[in-house]
Amino acid sequence: MSRSLRHGALAATAIVFSIASLAACGAGNDAATLQIRPDSAATTSGDISIQNANLITQPEPKAEGPAVVSATLFNNGKEQQTLEAITVPGTSTTVKLHAAEGAGPVVVPAGGRVIIGGKGNASAVIENGHEAAQDGNVQRVVFKLSSTGEIPLSLLVVPATSFFKDFGPSALPTAPSESPATPTGSATPGAPGETDTEADAPSND
Template identity: 35%
Template sequence: MPHPRRFRHALAAALIAALPVAALSGCAAGNSAETLKIKPDTPATTLGALKIQNVVLLTGPLGAAGPLTVTGSIYNGGGAPDQLERISVNELPVPAVITPAPNHPELRVLPTQTLQIGGPGNTTALVANAADLVRAGDSRRVTFRFAREGEVTLWVPVLPANGYYVGYGPLSA
């Protein structure tokens, strides 16, 4: 039978040798690992220095008529501010009425800042009487117009304000 002290020393040496292997094995995939390339399933696009992400049109609960809400985020990765001038759902006759957030009174997107549209305490974009023309499950073209970068259009899903989007839809705006 081996001596207990010798056994503990051998066990400690084995554990010390195994620690770097476990720590370094996570680096084997490198910086181009597939897990680093995860992309959201919501529409996103780039317009110059602006990144428009996670854009969704929200109706009220299923079967409810009324307004339509635009949600999403706009990130400015450039060095100059830009002004959000207009959001329009291309098939609808009137653009969204954009109301600035209480703590963000202008619709400017400052450098390295994000303008969040939709949700509690954020800027809102509401298209009145549109939910009877646009149904959950549809896709619509939405155009964002900025003073500096211009316009960009992307296809956006129409979803009911249920589940994850409770609090983001037109009834909570």
């Protein structure tokens, strides 16, 4: 075998081992390929990055109740920003923002992040979920921040099931309770308010 052929064979062998090594690394328990997650909207504007954004509705298609916006906001700047509003253009719905603790605004700290949706996190609740969107559709929303301004983003509308179960609306509808039936009709002997004398009194006939 000539020297050039030997060099080519060695190079090819090295490439094969490199590919095999990469494949072995990707097959580990923490491999990114094993962490299958549904598509979520993401964008960056100025110092603010929005990731894992979705509009999550009730788990049942016909269930009445609120929907929520779920997202993670990162602030890459040196000053904190306030999430002033989230709007749903083309609808009359209102999105109510709540901080994770207390009644203050939703703040994205400098060099930090804020999670919207899920237990113990900030929340963005859409009062009329059915008017806002339908499952499977894409809904345009606008995040408004104190310094960056408006950031439009198209969110996938998904029900609060499977991966989104823990991030969906917390106020689920409940069936109205039925009050126990009240007996009607004339009083019976021994009923409250009737004395033993009245119950045992002989007839005058």
